Amino acid sequence: MTIDHVGFAVSPSKFESLVSWYITALAPLGYAKQMEFPGQAVGFGPSEGEAPFWIAAREEEKGVGMHLAFRAKDHETVDKFYEEAIKAGGTCNGKPGLRAQYHPNYYGAFVLDPVGNNVEVVDHTPKN
Structure with missing residues (x-):
C-alpha cells in the first residue's frame, strides 16, 4: 500500500x-x-x-486536522481496513463504498482515528 x-x-x-x-x-x-x-x-x-x-x-x-489516504490493491482490502479500524476503536467517517463524486471507480472507506484524524483507504480500479 x-x-x-x-x-x-x-x-x-x-x-x-x-x-x-x-x-x-x-x-x-x-x-x-x-x-x-x-x-x-x-x-x-x-x-x-x-x-x-x-x-x-x-x-x-466535525474535526479539523489531518486527512491521510492509503491506496489499496482492491475493494476487499478497503473493506478489511474498515472492519479492523472500527474494531480497534476507530469511529466511522464513511463506510466502504463507491464515491462517484470523485470519479466512477473511487471505492473508499473513512475512519477517524482515536485522536480524530481522518484516515482513508481507497482503491481506484474498476470492480468487475
Whole structure:
C-alpha cells in the first residue's frame, strides 16, 4: 500500500485565504489547483487530474486536522481496513463504498482515528 493523498481541514472562515496562500506558495514547485469542490475542498497537484494534497473546509466540531489516504490493491482490502479500524476503536467517517463524486471507480472507506484524524483507504480500479 502507498499513500494516495494527504490533506488537512481548516475552519470555513480561513479556507479561502489559505487556498489563495497555497496557490501562490506551491507555484514554484509546479503544484496548482487541479480539483475543486467550491467552498468545501481544493486539491493541488503537479498535473491535471492529479491531486495528492488537499485542503478542506470543516467546522471544528466535525474535526479539523489531518486527512491521510492509503491506496489499496482492491475493494476487499478497503473493506478489511474498515472492519479492523472500527474494531480497534476507530469511529466511522464513511463506510466502504463507491464515491462517484470523485470519479466512477473511487471505492473508499473513512475512519477517524482515536485522536480524530481522518484516515482513508481507497482503491481506484474498476470492480468487475
